[in-house]
Amino acid sequence: MxxxxxxxxxxxxxxxxxxxxxxxxxxxxxxxxxxxxxxxxxxxxxxxxxxxxxxxxxxxxxxxxxxxxxxxxxxxxxxxxxxxxxxxxxxxxxxYIDGPTLQRAVAEEGPRRGVELHRLAVNTATALAAIHAAGVVHRDLKPDNIMLAADGPRVIDFGIARAVETTSVTASGVVGTIGYMAPEQLEGARLTSAVDVFSWGAVMVYAATGREAFHAPTQASRIARILGGGPDLGDLPEPLRGIVLLCLDKDQDRRPDAPALLNLLIAGPQGPAPSAAHPAAPQGSGVGATLVAPVPGTDPTRVAPPSGADPTRVAPASGVDPTRVAPAHGADPTRAYTRSVPAGPPSAGHAFAGPAAAGPPSAGHAFAGPAAAGPALPPPVPGGTGASARYTGAGGVPPYHFAGVRFTDPGALAEAMQGNWAAAVRVFGDTTERAALGAWLMDDLGDTVVDRALFRRHTDDANLALASFIGQTRPDLPPVFRGRGATLAELGALFSDPRPVITGAPLSNEMALLARPEVLRTMGLHHGPDPAAYQRLADDLDAAEHAGNTFHQELTGRLAGWRSAGPNVSPALILTFLLHPERTVPPSDGGDAGVGEWVDILWRRVDAFPGPAGVGHAAAIYGAMPTLQALSRQRRYWEERYTKVSTEHGALRDKVEQQQRFFRIRRYCNYALFAFPVGIVIGISGDAEWLGDLLVTLSVLALAASVVLSVVLRVGYGDPVRRGQRVMELNNAAAQLPELTSGVERIRADLVHARGITGA
Structure with a gap:
């Protein structure tokens, strides 16, 4: 570990x-x-x-x-x-806050409930209001940055906070924690205090459910879900559920600010909570906030057309798709599209002209004229060109309204959606809107080209669903994803430089969203010089990512120092290497010899596996660079510590042995002093004067030696207290050596095992 x-x-x-x-x-x-x-x-x-x-x-x-x-x-x-x-x-x-973080508390004790959850919501919203009132944006509000003190929750860590005055002018890079970052934060856009409100909503979901609001198996899929999918609120109760949905709105302008959030929590929402896709209407308005005001002198229920535009104009179509089947004559004249919308008051963004049909249309659609019965949908006009089928007939096709334009042709709608991606992704990100579009295509037009699953299944990636709709409906259009061109040449230019991925620059999130096999396969729906190229690239990306993750698992399974290292194989980096093989070079060691040794060992695996597998191994090594740097630091620390303690132990051992040798000699000399009285007694008795003289002489010499040794011990080895401390230091050093030796041997063993894994 x-x-x-x-x-x-x-x-x-x-x-x-x-x-x-x-x-x-x-x-x-x-x-x-x-x-x-x-x-x-x-x-x-x-x-x-x-x-x-x-x-x-x-x-x-x-x-x-x-x-x-x-x-x-x-x-x-x-x-x-x-x-x-x-x-x-x-x-x-x-x-200093003495208490656990919200992350730890939920992990150990489970989600918050009832009054405790509401108190947490109010206190943290109060903290946000205070922070924003000071002109500060936190930018990294997450469960780990909320401490649960005895007297209530506290928000901590302003280490990456920025002044509103600064962030409102320029983005300073993507800083934060995936899973709690707002869409505009992930895209590197200008930041306002709205990012903290979004993070607050995500934190409340975690506190109430124990999981992230936008949980997904990979970082790219988590980013995709935040940008284009809906949150998983679990069993989050009302009224907090509706308030959290408002805070998690993709559009930062529709989120409440911190004081408004606090008011909602204290007073509670009036009436049913609006969804994230349909914010509440402004006060005093009977319709949604996006309703177009009528022009004076006109029918107040009719939407004013753009200046100079024919209000009954239908967007032109580009041709007939020979594979599109027109519905049978005699179809229900009331049209399934108009029936698919639930009855009730109109939602935000609706405007109607003429009598209401079976139910009001859903958000974003405007109707001119009554929903009268008409003849069955006629077949496509023969002789059309391109992938778009053009439906005609006086009043025979119910229109679909998108971005203020009436469409009766799916191909023209797909082209318009590709050109206005932001508005289109809101349609696919809203369950009701997507269902209405599906009903128009399948029931009203009898479309047989577009996959029904796009409209009948839940989706966490509205961008991918939109791209699939466009690719199936208009394969003749150039491939586009999230408004960015995605031809092979454009992908090659975008993924020409791996530095954004390595440094975590804002562009890395866009690259991560594109570098997914399912996205590449969807782009392959569009016609091009090599239709199979996207499929091959997607297959190579799949194979490389699998190889990189397998390599990482092999290292973490066999090397003790890697066991806590999380996988970080970047598909964006893999795609960069696949599109530009010349970029597949070993990462820089930054002048750290220890890192360089690890890179040299691991890179042998890249050299041994050409193709996608080698690319995956290279991405795994780049992703493991923080681990390699930590291992290098640890190795230096343990080896330096071992060398220091080992050297100290050797010096202490020599000195203690010398001081103990002198001490023993002095003790023997002290024992010899007892010969002095014995020699005196023998000399007085006269029986053996020579023996008595010898004993007296020896005792005098012993006394002199004892004095000399005492001086030597005092001067050379300190007083008795210091000599005792030296013995304790030697014992402590001796006790540390086995652990230090084990640590050094473990690190060196990892290097040996790594060489065995890579064949170095």
Whole structure:
């Protein structure tokens, strides 16, 4: 298992009057310690890493963040006690919260329920209101950054917070935690306080269910679900359920701000909670917020057409699809499309002209004229070209309205949706809207081209569903995904540089969404010079990702130091290597010889497996770079520690042996002093004067030697207390050596086993 590295970037033991007791955790920007002031006050002291402390821009941003955070009211957050952005290693001391994080509490005790959940929601929303009132955006609100103190929850870690004034002008990169990041945050767009409201909604889902709102097996699928799918709210109860849905709206402008959120939590929503796709109408309005105001002098129920446009105009079609089957003559003149919408008051964005049909249409559709019965849908016009089928007939085709335009041809609709991806993905991301579109295609038009599953199954990826609809309906169009061209040439240009993936730049999220086999296969629905190229690329991506994950599992299963290393095989990096094989080169070791040794060993596996498998192995090595760096640091620490303790042990052993030798000799000399009285007695008796003289002489010499040895011991080895301490130090060093020896041998054994795995 991976070991902590106490030698890495060690901070001073005293910071700003706080004695650093122990480390509480470390991150990419700094390390947090438990600190104690002279009066016993405890604080969480964050010290900026030495590598960042030398960066002038980082110092400036750190100082600005400290100044902004000082303006946040101290209730419901970990208040700032002191800070020094100008120190050699800038630091900030905040209130120490003695309690578990929400992440740990839910994992160990289970989801929150009832009053406890509501109290958590109110307190955290209050904290957000205080943070935003100070002009600060947290940007990384998640269960790990909410501490459950005895007197209530507290929001912590403003380490990556940014001032609203800064983030509203320019994006500073994607910072946050996947699963709790807002769509605009994932896309690297300009950020506002709305990102924290989205994160708050995701946190509440986790607190109530024990799982993420947008949970999925891979990072790419989690990103896709956040951008185009719906949240899984589990058994989240009302009224909190409706409030959370508002906060998780894809459109940041439709989310409540923190004060409005707090008001909703305190007062409760009036009437049924609106869904994320259908926000509440403005106060005083009887219809949705997006309803177009009528032009004075016109029928108040009729939508004003665009200037100069024929209000009855139908979007032109581009040709007849020979595979599209027209519905049988005599179809129900009331049209299934109009019947598919539930009865009730119109939703946001609806406008009607003429009498209501069997039920009002769903959001986003406008109708001109009565829904009168008409003749059956005529067959496609013969002689058409392209993949689009053009349906004609006076009043025979009920229109579908998208982006203010009436469509009677699916091909023209698909082309318009590809050109206005953001509006189209809202249709596919809303269950009701998608069902209405499916009813229009299948029941009203009798379409047999588009897969029914697009409209009858739940989808977590609206972007992929939209791309599939466009590809099936208009394969003659160039492939596009999320509004970005996706021809092979365009993919090659986008994936020409692996650095965004390696550094986590905003573009990496877009690359991750494209680098999925299902997306590539969907792009392959479009006609091109090599229709099978996308399929081959998707198959290679599948094979490479499998090989990379298998390689990682082999390393974690056989190497002790890898057991806690999570898999991080990036499909985006794989696709980069597949499209540009020349980019498949070993990662830089950054001047770290230990990392370089690991890379040299592991890269043998890449050389041994050409093709997709080798590409997958290369991506696994790039993904394991944080592990390699940690292993290298640990190896240096353990080897340096072993060398130091081993050297100290050898020196102590020699010195203790010498001092004990002198001590024994002096003790023998002291014993020899007893010969003095014996020699005197023998000399007086006169029986053996020579023996008496000898004993007296020996005792005098022993006395002199004892005095000399006492001086030597005192001067060379210290007083008895120090000599005793030296013996204890030797025993302690001897006790450490087995553990240090085991650690060093384990690290070296991992290198040996890795060579065996890769054949190095």
């Amino acid at each position: 991976m070991l902590d590295d106490p030698a890495e970037d060690s901070a001073p033991r005293t910071v700003g009057g706080y004695r650093l007791v122990r480390s509480l955790g470390r991150g990419g920007f700094g390390e947090v310690f438990l600190g104690e002031a002279e009066d016993g006050t405890r604080a969480a002291v964050k010290v900026l890493h030495a590598s960042w402390a030398g960066d002038a821009d980082m110092r400036r941003r750190f100082a600005a963040e400290v100044e902004q955070a000082r303006r946040v009211s101290g209730f419901c957050i970990a208040a700032i006690l002191d800070a020094d952005p100008g120190a050699a290693q800038p630091w900030i001391a905040t209130e």
